[in-house]
Amino acid sequence: MTNLLFAVLLLLHMLPVYSSDTGNLFIATDRIVTHGHSEGVSGHDHIWHREMDFIRYLIGRGDYRESLFLLERVVPENNHQNDSLNYLTGWVYYQQKTLDLSARHLLQVSKESPVYHKSRFFAAYSLAHDGDAGRAGEVLELTDSGTDNLYHALQRLQLGGISLLERDYKRYRSHAADFSGNHHVTAAEEQRMEHHYAQLRDRRTASPFIAGMLSAAVPGLGKIYAGKSAEGVAGFLYVAALGLTAFDFYRGSGPDSVLFVLSASAAGAFYVGNIVGSVAAARRANQEFNYEMDQRILFDMHIPLRNAF
Amino acid sequence: MKWTNGFCLICIFLCGTLSEGVNAQTEKLMKRADSLFDSGNYFEASIAYERVYFVAEVPLARITANLKKTQALKQLGEYEKAHGDLRRSLTYRGEDSLRLEVLYEMAICAYLGGDPDDAYGLLRQFRHLSGEGSGQRVYLLEGLALAELMQWDALSDHLENWVLNFSDDTGLADEKLQRFAEILTEKDQQARRDPEKARLWSALIPGSGQVYAGEAGWGLLNAFSQLASLGAFSAMALNGYYVAAVFAGLGPFQSFYFGGIRQAGLMAEAHEKSRREKTLAAVREFLFNLEEELGAE
Numbered sequence: 128m129t130n131l132l133f134a135v136l137l138l139l140h141m142l143p144v145y146s147s148d149t150g151n152l153f154i155a156t157d158r159i160v161t162h163g164h165s166e167g168v169s170g171h172d173h174i175w176h177r178e179m180d181f182i183r184y185l186i187g188r189g190d191y192r193e194s195l196f197l198l199e200r201v202v203p204e205n206n207h208q209n210d211s212l213n214y215l216t217g218w219v220y221y222q223q224k225t226l227d228l229s230a231r232h233l234l235q236v237s238k239e240s241p242v243y244h245k246s247r248f249f250a251a252y253s254l255a256h257d258g259d260a261g262r263a264g265e266v267l268e269l270t271d272s273g274t275d276n277l278y279h280a281l282q283r284l285q286l287g288g289i290s291l292l293e294r295d296y297k298r299y300r301s302h303a304a305d306f307s308g309n310h311h312v313t314a315a316e317e318q319r320m321e322h323h324y325a326q327l328r329d330r331r332t333a334s335p336f337i338a339g340m341l342s343a344a345v346p347g348l349g350k351i352y353a354g355k356s357a358e359g360v361a362g363f364l365y366v367a368a369l370g371l372t373a374f375d376f377y378r379g380s381g382p383d384s385v386l387f388v389l390s391a392s393a394a395g396a397f398y399v400g401n402i403v404g405s406v407a408a409a410r411r412a413n414q415e416f417n418y419e420m421d422q423r424i425l426f427d428m429h430i431p432l433r434n435a436f
Numbered sequence: 437m438k439w440t441n442g443f444c445l446i447c448i449f450l451c452g453t454l455s456e457g458v459n460a461q462t463e464k465l466m467k468r469a470d471s472l473f474d475s476g477n478y479f480e481a482s483i484a485y486e487r488v489y490f491v492a493e494v495p496l497a498r499i500t501a502n503l504k505k506t507q508a509l510k511q512l513g514e515y516e517k518a519h520g521d522l523r524r525s526l527t528y529r530g531e532d533s534l535r536l537e538v539l540y541e542m543a544i545c546a547y548l549g550g551d552p553d554d555a556y557g558l559l560r561q562f563r564h565l566s567g568e569g570s571g572q573r574v575y576l577l578e579g580l581a582l583a584e585l586m587q588w589d590a591l592s593d594h595l596e597n598w599v600l601n602f603s604d605d606t607g608l609a610d611e612k613l614q615r616f617a618e619i620l621t622e623k624d625q626q627a628r629r630d631p632e633k634a635r636l637w638s639a640l641i642p643g644s645g646q647v648y649a650g651e652a653g654w655g656l657l658n659a660f661s662q663l664a665s666l667g668a669f670s671a672m673a674l675n676g677y678y679v680a681a682v683f684a685g686l687g688p689f690q691s692f693y694f695g696g697i698r699q700a701g702l703m704a705e706a707h708e709k710s711r712r713e714k715t716l717a718a719v720r721e722f723l724f725n726l727e728e729e730l731g732a733e
Binding site: 181184185190193196197368369371372374375376379386390 | 479480482483486487490675676677678679680683684687
């Protein structure tokens with residue numbers, strides 16, 4: 128019996144124990160390939176999983192540059208591995224806020240992958256955040272949310288948000304019609320999305336033409352109309368001060384005086400500049416409002432995604 | 437019973453063999469990382485050391501990998517990251533020398549990363565653990581941290597301890613302290629320019645704050661601008677252009693006056709910053725020379 132035991136022990140000792148000696152996984156400067164190795168497919172799988180574990184560990188630590196360095200050197204051997212590679216690469220780019228590259232990789236994750244839905248939603252969000260709301264909408268429309276209520280609710284919310292980003296209120300209403308408010312992940316954001324919609328719909332857009340005309344009538348008034356009250360008052364004071372100075376010189380020295388010509392020219396330049404500034408202020412006010420609304424919409428698209436996945 | 441014993445034996449044998457395999461793997465990875473480091477490929481070396489840390493099961497291997505990774509990160513100038521990574525090894529309860537090495541490396545990374553306060557705190561911990569057995573490099577780093585913190589009195593005491601610990605020459609401490617005091621007198625006290633004083637001077641006499649801060653040209657320009665605007669104000673007021681005098685004379689004058697005060701303060705601050713840098717550079721040079729001198733003894 129003892130002999131038998133020793134025989135078993137000897138046999139086990141002779142079995143190859145897997146170590147890095149059998150693979151070239153850790154050659155960081157080379158690409159990870161195991162073709163032609165005696166380990167066969169299972170050996171590659173083992174190496175693959177270990178490498179992915181290490182990369183996930185690096186991602187968890189926030190070592191994104193290092194993770195990308197390793198991900199670029201991995202060669203997948205099947206679709207499953209390809210999906211993992213694309214998902215992780217996309218996710219790292221997403222964490223680095225390189226959203227165009229993130230979307231590109233996430234969109235390559237196949238439907239069979241368990242992270243398919245997460246990849247699609249985050250790819251669409253990345254595209255929307257990057258200013259390509261149209262493409263983001265297409266991605267989501269083509270995403271099969273299946274029978275899962277959560278995915279369905281998320282899809283409606285994201286599509287609603289994208290419609291608002293495009294200021295397509297009719298399409299927003301069609302998506303918002305499906306807002307149920309029943310799913311805890313999206314309920315609060317659905318309400319806020321309705322609020323954003325109301326704000327966008329009811330917003331009075333500042334007209335650059337009216338702003339210019341108002342400032343022509345009373346310097347600074349156009350800026351006040353555009354919502355830039357402090358700028359308007361300051362503009363008025365500058366033009367008024369220069370105008371009064373010019374009048375003072377006119378009163379004392381007449382219209383041919385050099386001092387009058389200089390001060391009147393300065394007052395005229397400030398007057399015209401104030402009109403131009405008011406037109407720009409109206410445009411700027413509209414841009415600022417749109418930017419702020421876009422950020423709010425994107426925020427309310429993002430939170431449910433982070434909560435769901 | 438025999439079978440149970442046999443099973444246990446097999447398990448023990450397997451554990452031993454697998455553990456040996458992991459150790460061999462760790463060793464191989466470490467060699468690979470070392471060769472990357474030696475070839476100057478610090479980024480890849482840092483990843484390779486992190487891999488050793490990830491794979492290794494023995495605390496000693498992990499702390500060694502962490503310390504070596506620190507060297508790679510230091511070469512890359514990533515001091516904050518190295519400091520954060522070393523924090524993982526603070527809980528190590530093995531060899532004291534390794535714990536001390538972790539503390540020292542954390543301190544040097546904190547110092548290089550621009551946090552001398554943290555560096556000084558870590559060196560205090562180092563001293564607490566090591567007792568009197570601190571090497572020259574610890575004294576040097578502590579001196580540098582104190583200099584950065586402008587703690588001149590503490591640095592003076594520190595210098596005395598340093599010299600007395602590493603030299604038998606009793607007069608050397610006094611000599612070095614005297615030299616240190618001279619450096620401070622030369623660099624620190626002679627050309628001090630107080631921003632508050634500069635602002636006050638400019639408020640009382642236009643342009644004088646800039647002259648006090650060492651920028652006579654700017655002082656003259658500011659004084660001339662103020663005089664010119666006041667002259668314009670007076671000329672316009674005397675000729676009956678009262679409204680124009682206020683807007684075209686007093687308006688620019690107040691801008692030049694208050695702007696001049698602000699400018700004088702900023703110039704004095706810049707001067708102080710430059711003076712501080714010069715003082716620090718001189719003290720640093722003194723500390724490095726001292727280390728070299730004491731090391732040669």
